[in-house]
Amino acid sequence: MPVQGIFGNTVELLGKTLDLRAKRQSVIASNLANVETPGYTPSDLSFEGRLKDALKQGATPTATPHPRHIPLKGASVSLDRVQGDLVQVTGSNMGPDGNGVELESEMGRMAENQIMYNATVQLLAKKFEGLKQAIRGTL
Numbered sequence: 001m002p003v004q005g006i007f008g009n010t011v012e013l014l015g016k017t018l019d020l021r022a023k024r025q026s027v028i029a030s031n032l033a034n035v036e037t038p039g040y041t042p043s044d045l046s047f048e049g050r051l052k053d054a055l056k057q058g059a060t061p062t063a064t065p066h067p068r069h070i071p072l073k074g075a076s077v078s079l080d081r082v083q084g085d086l087v088q089v090t091g092s093n094m095g096p097d098g099n100g101v102e103l104e105s106e107m108g109r110m111a112e113n114q115i116m117y118n119a120t121v122q123l124l125a126k127k128f129e130g131l132k133q134a135i136r137g138t139l
Contacts (some may be wrong), residue, residue: 016079016126020082027045031043035103039097041088043063043088045084054078076095
């Protein structure tokens with residue numbers, strides 16, 4: 001049974017955001033690893049716009065896995081197709097060897113991405129804590 005059908009799109013959206021932030025962290029780490037590679041052009045993973053577009057497109061009806069199952073009311077948004085776009089980052093300070101990695105900029109993007117990842121984890125934990133309290137009846 002799809003989680004989003006039971007709890008809305010929040011859990012699926014937060015989970016997908018965590019996946020994409022982890023991928024973005026890998027891209028930034030790759031840029032930092034190549035800080036001294038001649039001719040290296042840094043990349044970034046852009047996905048926020050794609051997530052917004054997926055949510056705006058609307059919902060697709062949920063299918064019941066078995067004819068005797070009760071269909072879920074409402075619909076789910078398909079976020080699993082969102083992969084993000086790998087884009088080239090053009091820096092203003094190209095090194096003499098053609099390397100475009102700006103160490104300070106990459107470290108700033110890495111810190112920002114880590115903060116956003118941690119915030120998303122906290123939101124997801126709060127969502128599950130609320131569900132746990134609702135199950136226990138302690139709201």
